[in-house]
Amino acid sequence: MLESEKRLYMYEKVAEHLESGVHVIDSTGRTIIYNRKMREIEGMEIEDVLDKNLLDVFQFHSEEESTLLKVLKTNKPTLNVKQTYFNMNGIEITTMNDTFPIFLDEVLIGAIEIARDITKLEKVMRDQIHKKSSSFFTFESIIGHHPRLEDAVETGKQATRTSSPVLICGEIGTGKELFAQSIHNDSARANRPFITQNCSSLRDDMLDEILFHDKSEGKDPEHHRPSLFRQAQGGTLLLDEINSLPPSLQEKLLNFLSRGTDLPFDVRVMATVNEDPIDAIAEGRLLKDLYYRLSVVSIFIPSLRSRKEDLPELVDYFINQFNHHFAMNIKGISDEVREIFQQYDWPGNVRELEHVMEGAFNLVGFEEEIGYKHLPFGFRQRIHHSVTDDESQDGSEFLYQSGTEIKPLELFIEEAETYYIQKALKYHDFNITKTAKSLGMSRQNLQYRIRKYGIERNSF
Numbered sequence: 001m002l003e004s005e006k007r008l009y010m011y012e013k014v015a016e017h018l019e020s021g022v023h024v025i026d027s028t029g030r031t032i033i034y035n036r037k038m039r040e041i042e043g044m045e046i047e048d049v050l051d052k053n054l055l056d057v058f059q060f061h062s063e064e065e066s067t068l069l070k071v072l073k074t075n076k077p078t079l080n081v082k083q084t085y086f087n088m089n090g091i092e093i094t095t096m097n098d099t100f101p102i103f104l105d106e107v108l109i110g111a112i113e114i115a116r117d118i119t120k121l122e123k124v125m126r127d128q129i130h131k132k133s134s135s136f137f138t139f140e141s142i143i144g145h146h147p148r149l150e151d152a153v154e155t156g157k158q159a160t161r162t163s164s165p166v167l168i169c170g171e172i173g174t175g176k177e178l179f180a181q182s183i184h185n186d187s188a189r190a191n192r193p194f195i196t197q198n199c200s201s202l203r204d205d206m207l208d209e210i211l212f213h214d215k216s217e218g219k220d221p222e223h224h225r226p227s228l229f230r231q232a233q234g235g236t237l238l239l240d241e242i243n244s245l246p247p248s249l250q251e252k253l254l255n256f257l258s259r260g261t262d263l264p265f266d267v268r269v270m271a272t273v274n275e276d277p278i279d280a281i282a283e284g285r286l287l288k289d290l291y292y293r294l295s296v297v298s299i300f301i302p303s304l305r306s307r308k309e310d311l312p313e314l315v316d317y318f319i320n321q322f323n324h325h326f327a328m329n330i331k332g333i334s335d336e337v338r339e340i341f342q343q344y345d346w347p348g349n350v351r352e353l354e355h356v357m358e359g360a361f362n363l364v365g366f367e368e369e370i371g372y373k374h375l376p377f378g379f380r381q382r383i384h385h386s387v388t389d390d391e392s393q394d395g396s397e398f399l400y401q402s403g404t405e406i407k408p409l410e411l412f413i414e415e416a417e418t419y420y421i422q423k424a425l426k427y428h429d430f431n432i433t434k435t436a437k438s439l440g441m442s443r444q445n446l447q448y449r450i451r452k453y454g455i456e457r458n459s460f
Helices: 003-016 036-042 067-074 119-134 147-159 176-185 204-212 247-257 277-282 288-294 308-326 335-343 349-363 377-384 409-427 432-439 443-452
Strands: 021-026 031-034 078-086 092-104 107-117 166-169 194-198 236-240 268-273 297-300
Touching: 003 031, 021 036, 021 067, 036 092, 036 107, 067 078, 067 092, 067 107, 092 119, 147 176, 147 297, 166 176, 166 288, 176 194, 176 236, 176 268, 204 247, 247 288, 277 288, 308 335, 308 349, 349 377, 377 409, 409 432, 409 443, 432 443
Parallel strands: 166 268, 166 297, 194 236, 236 268
Antiparallel strands: 021 031, 021 107, 078 092, 092 107
16 A cells, blocks of 8 residues: 555545545545535435535535635635534534645645534524524514505504404404514503413313413422413403313303403403404304404404405515525516516415425525425425326326326325325324335434425315
């Protein structure tokens, strides 16, 4: 073995035992050294990276965002630079890098990068930013200029001046809690608690206790659980989907609210219904007297299908939001997607649009525009009915759609994979552990694919 080969072998062995990622490329961008820690950080095998060009394996928003390639171009080291990029499997990675050019007799022959993994830290920080930005709504957060929406906003603004009950009516996904928070945050109660309780998510016996009764378990004050009214003291209590409360609890709530100034708590009560309240009363899901008690102020939020002229503004809003959230730079949507959005009825309203846009961001590569191929498969399935229903046995409509062009193999495989995962999830009643086991993959792998393909339980 030549002396230079021995030296390289020893360098590789040393690099294998380091607890920092080490990645060395030559002057053409080809990987020469790729140590164990770097493989762990990037989730890659050595044969996937070694002797391959950097840009053939990893995806960057632009070539300049690769710190290794930047050092090759500038011949200058960069220290403590954060870099976010994707491996060949589409997994996002964030590292903090020190990168240096390598010279031999004053000739640049490559670059070395020493990396520290901050992927989890970056995700936590990004999620915190997202939570903070989305947990405090005001009327400025309401997007759109349709007359019916503007009427609802105006009614909400007038309601900020009093503490009267408010009933907010609208389909699922129209933004009822957004309106409730906006009223609270623009009122004199803004600095007091805003408490939300979804009435459909708890058992009847639990709701009675949670709404009205404080509970103590032993003498430890940490095990004292105050009622929702006590928690909301001085602020606002939002009862979401109040039409899902059983009649006995609706009656109890009505009697409680009818005490007027004799109430033991200073709490403004708001409530939402996800259907026409008159239909709910007629079909016995909402007490008429409770409706009259809560609807001192009534706000009716229009569905998205009735205000499609607001779609462009909503799309721009979500693009800006997810560009910040995912550190991307998407400019807009294609004409084809714009037409699809205009033709679609949006049964899930603005919430569905948000989920579709987020799903597209997870599928888009480095294009600056969201196209049809980036839309979540479940959404495309709902539009074109490209997948047969559950009783279909041969799956022929999935394999071929009459009158359509042959799809790229990559897109077809993606759709087939999504379809099969959906079938497996439904078979196991959306139990992630059982589904992952039957598909021969880990829970984490399955959950990643569910997020990647925008699969939602209520989509099938």
